[in-house]
Each structure stands twice: as C-alpha cells, then as structure tokens.
Amino acid sequence: MTSSTPSATTPRVAADSGAVPPTPTAPARGGTGRSPGRIAWLRFRRDPTGLVSAVVVVLFFVAGVAAPLIARVYGKDPYTTYGQNGTGLLNEFGFPIRPNGGISGDFWFGVEPQLGRDVFTLLLYGIRNSLLIATVTTVLVTLLGIVVGVTAGYMGGRIDGFVGRVIDILLAFPSTLFFIAFWPVMISIFVSPEENTPTWLTVVSLISVMTAFGWAPIARLLRGEVLALREREFVESAKVTGASPARIIFRELLPNLWTPILIQATLALPMYVTTEAALAFLGVGLSDPTPDWGVMIQRGAQVYQNDITYMLFPGLSMVVFVIAFNLLGDSVRDALDPKTRR
Numbered sequence: 001m002t003s004s005t006p007s008a009t010t011p012r013v014a015a016d017s018g019a020v021p022p023t024p025t026a027p028a029r030g031g032t033g034r035s036p037g038r039i040a041w042l043r044f045r046r047d048p049t050g051l052v053s054a055v056v057v058v059l060f061f062v063a064g065v066a067a068p069l070i071a072r073v074y075g076k077d078p079y080t081t082y083g084q085n086g087t088g089l090l091n092e093f094g095f096p097i098r099p100n101g102g103i104s105g106d107f108w109f110g111v112e113p114q115l116g117r118d119v120f121t122l123l124l125y126g127i128r129n130s131l132l133i134a135t136v137t138t139v140l141v142t143l144l145g146i147v148v149g150v151t152a153g154y155m156g157g158r159i160d161g162f163v164g165r166v167i168d169i170l171l172a173f174p175s176t177l178f179f180i181a182f183w184p185v186m187i188s189i190f191v192s193p194e195e196n197t198p199t200w201l202t203v204v205s206l207i208s209v210m211t212a213f214g215w216a217p218i219a220r221l222l223r224g225e226v227l228a229l230r231e232r233e234f235v236e237s238a239k240v241t242g243a244s245p246a247r248i249i250f251r252e253l254l255p256n257l258w259t260p261i262l263i264q265a266t267l268a269l270p271m272y273v274t275t276e277a278a279l280a281f282l283g284v285g286l287s288d289p290t291p292d293w294g295v296m297i298q299r300g301a302q303v304y305q306n307d308i309t310y311m312l313f314p315g316l317s318m319v320v321f322v323i324a325f326n327l328l329g330d331s332v333r334d335a336l337d338p339k340t341r342r
Contacts, residue, residue: 043335050331056324060317064128071125076107076118078125078291083116090116093306101309109313113303123313125291130318133206134272140211141272142265145218150249150257152219153226163223170216176278179209183284199290206285210272218264222257229253259336266329270322277318293318 044050063070071077083090089102094114096102101110101119109119152163186205191197229235230253238248273293279285280294281301288295293314300311 040335044331047331047334049327050335053324053328053331056320057328060127060321060324061131063124064131067121067124067128071121074108074121076121078117078121079289081115081117082107083111083114085116090114095303095307096309101307101312103309110309112299112310113307119310119313122291122296123317126293126296126314127317127321129203129286129291130273130276130293133203133276134269137207137210137214137272137276138265138269140207141214141268142218142261144211144215145264146222146254146257146261148215149219149222150226150253153223154230154245154249154253156227156230160223160227163219167216167220167223170213171220173213175213176275178213179275179279180282180284182209183279199286202286202290206276206279210275214268214272218261218268221260221264225257225260226253229256262336263329263333266325266332270325270329273318273325274322 076082083094083096089097089107089111090113091097096111096113098104098110103110107118107120109123111117112119112122148163152160183205186209187197187201190201190205235248235252238252243251276285277292277294277297280287280292281298283298286292286295288299296314297311297318300308300314304311
C-alpha cells in the first residue's frame, strides 16, 4: 500500500477549493526597485548624442574654470600685446605675418590683429567670463521663476491674477532692444559719464538686468503646473491632515516639478550665452580689453576681410557649445519624460 501523504516540499492544495499555488516571483535586482532618477539616468546613458554633448559641455566648463591654470602652463596671458612688444609677429599694417592668423608653436591659435594679443588665452578667458555670466543668470532666473510661479499657482486669487499680468507684460517686451535702451540708464546710476565702468559692475548689472526680465517664462510654466497639481488627491489629503502651505509646497508640489525645472534650466543657459554675446557685440555689456565671446566676435568682424582666422575661433567655439548644450537639454528632456521623445 502506498502512502497518500503529500511530500514536505510540495505545497498543500485543497482539491475542492480550486486554489492555485502562488507563482514565485524573481526578486528585483539589488533587492529594491529603481528610483525615477535612476531610470532617467539609464535612459540618458543609452542616448549617444546626449553623452557626447555632455562631454563637450563639461570640457567647456573645465576650460573656463581652469583658464588661469592653463594660461600659466601655456606661458601666455590675454592682456599682453605680444605683437607690439616684439618683432616678427605683425606686419606694418598690424596683421599677422605668418599665415592662418599667425598660428605657430608659440601661439596655438595665432595672434590678434593690431594689438597682437594671444588668441588662445583670450578664448579661454572669454569662455570663463561668458559661462560665468550665463550660469549665474540661469540659476537666479530659475530660482526666481520657481518662487514666483509656485507661489502664484498655489495661492491663486488676486495674487495669481497680479503675477499673471506682470508675466504678460514682461513677455511682451522685446528683451534685446530693452537691454540696449535700459543699459546706459542703469550704469549712469552708479558711474558718472566721465568715469570708466568697473568690470565687476558691468557683470553684476548684466546679470541683474537679464534676471529681472528672464524669469517670466519659467514662472508661467510652473504656475500652470501648480494650478493642475493643487487639485490632485495627494494635495487635498495633505490639506485635510493639517499640513502647512510651506510643507505642501516643499513636500508635495516641488518633487513633481523637478522635470520641467531641469528642462527649462538646460534650455535657458545656452540662450543666455548667446544673449550676453549679442549684447557685447552690440556694445552693451562687457567691452575690450575684457575677454569675452561677444567682444572677440565684435573685434573679428572689424578685421575678417583681411584675417578671418581671428573671428573663426570664438565663433566656432560658441556655436559648438550652444549646439552641444541644446542637444544635452533635449536628451535630458527625453530621459526625464519619454513621452516627449520624437
């Protein structure tokens, strides 16, 4: 006689209940599920365009931060007029004697026409100054846009109406023309016409003006996002439990707004790079002898018919940076929100 007792390793199932033994599931890798940030990072790593763009952008920032060190190792600086202090660099008309803008082993990117300054160190310090202004402006614009947009969207009522009208007015301004018109007025408040404007004041004024008129787009975007989120169940639940407005904003709303915030910030920085360069090119903002992308392009526009090499390096480097950062912004957007992938 055989025993009908089930094996100890076989799950007991009641035949008359129709129950089915549970199917074992494989444990998640690492024991835990992937966070949204890790998922976005994995998506970004699979995008070769985004990775290449990130490397290019990082190289530009490293070159800007390390500009003094690189210049010291290189043995040149952006202010010494090597062409006027020595012979064999410029001809009697002030243009480089050697072909291709005077490129040589001593001057990797050649020398500047007329003054004979080193183009390589001018470009390094120009990258440093342009990225400094654009980065600080982007951070301030983003922070101000977050504060105004989230506050207006959450509070609603008259505050939202007032902020909405201010945003509409700011967006209606032609910003570049307004910068050109407002710049002399702002500078004259601090410096008399007979005095030279200090570089630090020029930088602070540039950042202040661009911040004051640049926060409106991100504020309008976040205001709309908050208006939609504040009616969601998790916000209503937080209100029922007695959570303060500050706790609701920081614990419930902001974690759901990081995606549009990061996307807007990555798209805003190259815009401010080109804006600052355009203002310098038009004579509003940084000026010679302060190294800057816009200043170098302005100077190159005066001599390009006789020597286009000087204009080539700042123009090409700015185009490469702006394209790389725009592509990086697109990759970040696709990684954070795959529904937007084209």
